[in-house]
Amino acid sequence: MLQLFNVTKIYPGSIKALSDVSFKVNKGEFVFLVGNSGAGKSTLLKLITREELPTHGQILVNGKNIVRLRGREIPLYRRRIGMVFQDFRLLPNKTAFENVAFALEICGLSGKQIKERSLYALERVGMAKKADRFPAELSGGEAQRVAIARAIVNNPILLLADEPTGNLDPENSLAIINLLKEINYSGTTVIVATHDALIVDALRQRVIALKDGKIVRDEESGAYAG
Amino acid sequence: MSLNTVSYYFKEAFKSIFRNSFLSLASVVVVFITIFILGVAVLLIINASYLADTLQNQLEIYAYLKTGDVSIDTRALEDKIKALEGVASVKFIPKEEGLRKIKEKLGDRADILAGIEERNPLPDAYLIKTKRPEDVPMVGKKLATFPEFETVKYGQGVVEKLLQVTTMLKIFGVGIISLFGFGAVLLIMTTIRLAIFSRRKEIEIARILGATNWFVRMPFIIEGTFLGLTGSLLAAVLVAVGYYSLLLKVSKALPFLVLFRDQQWLTLTFAALVGTGGILGVLGSILSLNKYLKF
Numbered sequence: 001m002l003q004l005f006n007v008t009k010i011y012p013g014s015i016k017a018l019s020d021v022s023f024k025v026n027k028g029e030f031v032f033l034v035g036n037s038g039a040g041k042s043t044l045l046k047l048i049t050r051e052e053l054p055t056h057g058q059i060l061v062n063g064k065n066i067v068r069l070r071g072r073e074i075p076l077y078r079r080r081i082g083m084v085f086q087d088f089r090l091l092p093n094k095t096a097f098e099n100v101a102f103a104l105e106i107c108g109l110s111g112k113q114i115k116e117r118s119l120y121a122l123e124r125v126g127m128a129k130k131a132d133r134f135p136a137e138l139s140g141g142e143a144q145r146v147a148i149a150r151a152i153v154n155n156p157i158l159l160l161a162d163e164p165t166g167n168l169d170p171e172n173s174l175a176i177i178n179l180l181k182e183i184n185y186s187g188t189t190v191i192v193a194t195h196d197a198l199i200v201d202a203l204r205q206r207v208i209a210l211k212d213g214k215i216v217r218d219e220e221s222g223a224y225a226g
Numbered sequence: 227m228s229l230n231t232v233s234y235y236f237k238e239a240f241k242s243i244f245r246n247s248f249l250s251l252a253s254v255v256v257v258f259i260t261i262f263i264l265g266v267a268v269l270l271i272i273n274a275s276y277l278a279d280t281l282q283n284q285l286e287i288y289a290y291l292k293t294g295d296v297s298i299d300t301r302a303l304e305d306k307i308k309a310l311e312g313v314a315s316v317k318f319i320p321k322e323e324g325l326r327k328i329k330e331k332l333g334d335r336a337d338i339l340a341g342i343e344e345r346n347p348l349p350d351a352y353l354i355k356t357k358r359p360e361d362v363p364m365v366g367k368k369l370a371t372f373p374e375f376e377t378v379k380y381g382q383g384v385v386e387k388l389l390q391v392t393t394m395l396k397i398f399g400v401g402i403i404s405l406f407g408f409g410a411v412l413l414i415m416t417t418i419r420l421a422i423f424s425r426r427k428e429i430e431i432a433r434i435l436g437a438t439n440w441f442v443r444m445p446f447i448i449e450g451t452f453l454g455l456t457g458s459l460l461a462a463v464l465v466a467v468g469y470y471s472l473l474l475k476v477s478k479a480l481p482f483l484v485l486f487r488d489q490q491w492l493t494l495t496f497a498a499l500v501g502t503g504g505i506l507g508v509l510g511s512i513l514s515l516n517k518y519l520k521f
Contacts, residue, residue, distance in 0.1 A: 049434065072438070079436035089431050106437040108228050150435070 001027040001189055002048070002158065007057035009043050009213075017043040019213040021057075025191065030184045032200050033193040034224055035210035041193035044210070045160050048191075049081055050074050062157060079107055082151030082159040082188075084180075086166035088143045090135040096122065096146045097131040103150050121153040122146070125179060141172035145179065152183055159183060161192045165199055173199055181205075197224035231441070238445035239452060242421040249417040250453060253510075256413050257457025260406035261503050265465035267399035268495060269486075274392040276486040281388065285362050287354040287380040289369050298374050304352070310368055312361035313354055321348040334478075349376060407506060410457075414450050414510025415517075421446055422518050429519070443515055450511025451504055458503020462496045 002025040009018040018040045025031055033041050046052040047059060050066055059066050061077075069077055090099045100118040109117075122128045125145040135143055144164060151159055161180060165173035177192070177199040184190040194200065200207060200223065207222030208215060217226045243250045289307075291298060300318055307316045319327075325346055329336040354369070356362050366380040422429070429442055469492070476483050486492070 051434075075433075075436045075438045075441075077436075078434065083434050089427075089434075091428055091431065102432070103435045105230060105234055106432055106435050106441055108231050110228055111230050114230070154436075 001025055001029075001062060002191075003060040005058045005060075007044075007047065007054045007059060009040075009047065009052065010055045017213055018047075018054075021210075021213070021215055023208060023215065023218060025189060027189055028184070028187055029189055030181060030203070030205045031191045032203075032205055032207045032222070032224075033191060033210065034195060034200060034207055036195060039210040040213040041195075041210055042162055043213075045083075045162050045191070045193055048158075048160060049083060050077060079154055080157050082154065082156035084144070084147050084151050084159070084161040084164045086163035088135070088140075088147045088167075090143055090147060090150075092135050095132050095134055096127060096138065096149075099135070099146055100150045100153050103153050107154065117153055118149075121149040124152065124183075125149045139172075140168050141175060144168065144172075144176050148176070148179060148183070152188070156188060159188050159190045161190070161194075163194055163196070164192060165194065165196050170198055174202060177203060200224040235444040235448055238425075239448035242425065242445065242449050243452065245424060246417060246420050249413070249420060253410070253413045253417050253453045254457040254460075256406065256410045257454050257503050257506055258461045260403065260410045260506070261458040261461035261499050262465060263406060264399075264403050264502065265461060265496075265499050267395065267403065268499075269465070269469055271392060271395055271399065272491075272495070273486050274388060274395060277484050278388045278392065280484050285356070285380070287352075287356070287362060287366050287369060287378060289352045289354060289372070289375045289378045290349040291351065291374060292376045293349045300350075303372075303374055306372075307352060307354060307369070310365055312356050312358070312365050314357045315355045317353040319351045319353055321346050321350050324348045324351060410454075410506050411510045411513065414453055414507055415514040417453065418446050418450055418511045418514035419518050421449060422514065442519070446515055446519075447508060447511045450507040450509075450514075452507065454503040454505070454507020454510070455500065456503075458500045458506075461503070462499040465499065466492075466496045 004022055004024075007018055007021045008016070010016050021040075021044070033044060035041055043052065047054055048061070048066075050069060054067060057067075061081075066077060090096075091102065094102065097118055100121055101114045104114040104117060119128060119131065122131050125148050127142060127145045127149060130138065130142060133142075135146070138146065144167075148164075159180070164180070165176055168176060173196060180190055180192060181203060192199075204221045204223070207217065207219050207224070207226075209217035209219075209226060219226065304316050304318060307313060325339070325343065325348055329339055332339070354365065356365050362380050366378055369375060370378040432442055473485055473487055476485055
């Protein structure tokens with residue numbers, strides 16, 4: 001489902017973020033991408049969402065080489081990828097429901113479909129009762145649930161999370177990672193970039209460890225520390 | 227594109243207009259001034275050209291006979307004029323007809339001539355038309371040497387002066403309008419830039435969620451177009467109301483004044499003014515998007 005072939009990313013000013021990275025993720029897998037800040041986790045996710053292009057190497061998603069995507073194909077590709085961030089990135093002037101609906105408005109869906117699917121997504125993350133709250137009225141854990149609802153409302157083939165528990169306390173962190181695992185159970189491939197040892201050790205899933213832009217470990221049922 | 231998307235575009239555009247109400251207002255005002263000046267200049271140019279055309283067609287020579295000289299043989303004189311090079315037609319106008327023509331031109335004000343018929347002071351005259359407008363001065367000068375004529379009149383330099391004025395008006399108009407048009411585009415660009423800036427977070431999120439370039443750009447283009455159209459519509463209405471009331475007043479008070487009043491062309495002119503404002507708006511927003519919204 002996701003394949004990287006000898007991917008190298010050098011940012012302007014000869015900053016080498018990734019160096020000759022190759023790995024494969026099968027459909028329905030749950031993968032932790034671990035490593036310290038600056039190890040290249042965020043860069044890797046940005047390459048998969050096509051926010052950045054690799055300097056060398058190829059990236060295949062569902063058999064399609066996304067490095068060769070043309071400009072107007074990128075939005076259509078991104079609609080099939082869900083993205084969750086450390087800082088939630090919800091729009092403050094929209095309610096929880098409107099934030100989730102926004103993802104479908106972008107795709108040009110009809111009002112009725114938007115309503116049904118947004119409510120269903122909020123139900124899946126346990127936020128249906130707070131659909132009319134604004135982000136400022138939600139706790140960090142609740143805001144991240146809404147952000148996850150927005151990421152899955154389009155039934156993505158791949159869900160990417162960049163430090164999803166970075167702004168949460170341990171209790172909420174575990175709840176959020178369990179929610180992501182639940183979504184993974186229903187068939188969505190999930191990749192979580194994190195340096196939160198607690199959630200990695202709690203789930204014991206496949207771990208890919210990065211150091212200075214290189215893969216140093218790729219282990220099934222791994223822990224945060226190798 | 228669904229109805230939902232369209233309503234999203236307009237909602238976002240109008241939200242943004244009111245969020246930056248001061249700059250929006252400034253943009254509308256500058257477009258208004260630009261289009262107002264453009265409208266006035268265009269009407270002036272249209273009327274000057276129209277007047278020049280009218281006068282061009284009326285390029286005639288009036289040769290007035292010496293009053294009281296009854297010995298003149300008008301038939302022989304007519305043949306003598308016809309024999310001149312460049313003359314197309316010659317028409318004898320007795321003084322009674324001359325007076326009637328003046329009365330016609332005065333319209334309602336003809337009463338000021340009341341009682342003048344008994345002692346008509348006008349001389350008999352010849353109306354001479356030339357084959358080409360350029361021949362008028364030459365024929366006129368020759369006629370002036372005839373001993374039978376008291377005076378010879380032709381549009382000495384009037385048309386030339388009018389055309390000169392029109393040209394100057396055009397150069398001056400293009401200068402001022404370019405200046406203001408440039409200012410209007412710059413101001414709309416700034417307004418849109420601010421709108422982009424205040425929505426940059428939303429744009430970034432929309433991109434990640436798979437928004438197309440058009441989805442991101444449309445609200446800003448609608449915003450710019452609306453600002454341009456509002457300013458130009460107000461200006462066009464003001465110019466139109468002003469011009470029509472001028473036409474109304476002039477036809478009552480000064481009926482001999484030649485003003486352009488072709489309804490179809492005037493409507494087209496006012497519509498073009500509104501359209502120009504819209505173009506300024508679209509231009510401003512697209513320039514700003516290209517500059518500040520990199521893909």
